[in-house]
Amino acid sequence: xxxxxxxxxxxxxxxxxxxxxxxxxxxxxxxxxxxxxxxxxxxxxxxxxxxxxxxxxxxxxxxxxxxxxxxxxxxxxxxxxxxxxxxxxxxxxxxxxxxxxxxxxxxxxxxxxxxxxxxxxxxxxxxxxxxxxxxxxxxxxxxxxxxxxxxxxxxxxxxxxxxxxxxxxxxxxxxxxxxxxxxxxxxxxxxxxxxxxxxxxxxxxxxxxxxxxxxxxxxxxxxxxxxxxxxxxxxxxxxxxxxxxxxxxxxxxxxxxxxx
Numbered sequence: 001x002x003x004x005x006x007x008x009x010x011x012x013x014x015x016x017x018x019x020x021x022x023x024x025x026x027x028x029x030x031x032x033x034x035x036x037x038x039x040x041x042x043x044x045x046x047x048x049x050x051x052x053x054x055x056x057x058x059x060x061x062x063x064x065x066x067x068x069x070x071x072x073x074x075x076x077x078x079x080x081x082x083x084x085x086x087x088x089x090x091x092x093x094x095x096x097x098x099x100x101x102x103x104x105x106x107x108x109x110x111x112x113x114x115x116x117x118x119x120x121x122x123x124x125x126x127x128x129x130x131x132x133x134x135x136x137x138x139x140x141x142x143x144x145x146x147x148x149x150x151x152x153x154x155x156x157x158x159x160x161x162x163x164x165x166x167x168x169x170x171x172x173x174x175x176x177x178x179x180x181x182x183x184x185x186x187x188x189x190x191x192x193x194x195x196x197x198x199x200x201x202x203x204x205x206x207x208x209x210x211x212x213x214x215x216x217x218x219x220x221x222x223x224x225x226x227x228x229x230x231x232x233x234x235x236x237x238x239x240x241x242x243x244x245x246x247x248x249x250x251x252x253x254x255x256x257x258x259x260x
Contacts, residue, residue: 002248003028003036003226004128005168005190005215008059008068011041013140018219021063029067031223034245036068037128039098043073044133049084057092069252071098071128076112077105085116089123095252096126098168100133102145108152114160121162126252129153131170132193134220150174150182157185164251169193169217171203183207188251190215191229191243201233209239213248 006028008021018024028036038060042052053072060068072088074081074097088094097120101108108129120127132147139145150170157163165187167174171194174182183189184207192215194200203212216226230240 001033002214002245003033003216003218003223004166004213004248005192006036006038006068006218007041007220008038008056009041011220012045013143016219021059021068024219025064025067027223028218031227034067035248036064036218037071037096037248038064038068039071039128039130040073043075043098044100044103047075047078049073049075049078049081050087053084053088053092053094057094070094071096071126073098073100074116075104076101076110076116081112081116082119085119085123085125089125094125096120096128096164096166098128098130100130101148102132107149108156113152114156117156117160117163117165121160121164124162126164126166128166128168130168131173133169147173150178153187154178154181154185157182157187164188166190166213166251168215171199176206179203180207183211187211188213188247190217192217192221192226194229198233200229200235204233204235204239209235209242210247212243213251214244 010019018027040052040056046052056070056072060070070092072092072094074084088097117127131150150167157165167187167189169192171189171191188211190213191200216223
């Protein structure tokens with residue numbers, strides 16, 4: 001079982017169960033996770049992105065080497081973001097990056113976003129784009145962050161050769177024709193924010209299991225809720241194996257190219 005959507009450090013607005021890295025690792029291992037792709041809550045609001053990524057890499061190494069896989073942050077609204085991308089790849093040996101456009105103040109139609117996608121594809125990096133981090137109804141009144149509009153991805157994905165892009169926390173907002181279009185264009189989606197009885201079954205009926213990745217959004221969400229999405233939709237056999245790990249394993253099976 002590969003969890004493609006966990007976060008380390010502290011959620012800025014309240015304490016969460018298992019928000020200490022050793023406790024999170026123990027909880028994930030206990031329920032059967034064999035690998036977890038980890039970003040950092042610090043990436044949302046901290047301006048020193050280089051320090052955020054260095055701490056993330058160190059936490060993964062000290063508390064979950066071979067288990068926690070760090071996905072560093074890049075903030076396109078900060079100067080020299082290209083250097084942060086380079087460090088993620090070359091210094092920290094991360095297989096990908098995790099972006100938070102709504103917290104960082106840009107849309108997916110921003111020219112720098114298209115440039116980052118091209119740079120990441122050239123380096124063989126997976127790009128995770130978080131459309132949201134929490135339900136808008138529970139936002140702190142001074143920090144109301146709208147979800148990211150995914151529509152520009154429909155044009156960007158076919159235009160960037162070799163791009164491997166994951167939409168995180170998006171299955172509540174990306175639906176029907178938009179979902180089918182993005183899946184056809186090559187986007188993958190984690191299931192953490194998918195809602196509704198039989199919801200995962202309906203998504204699989206529309207786009208198949210190939211674009212879907214297991215993601216729990218731990219520790220913000222209770223891990224078991226992600227597992228229940230498969231069980232209550234009756235997803236089993238090849239489809240379950242694909243969603244629980246095979247699709248994610250295939251996504252990072254090609255090691256990022258390292259600078260000579």
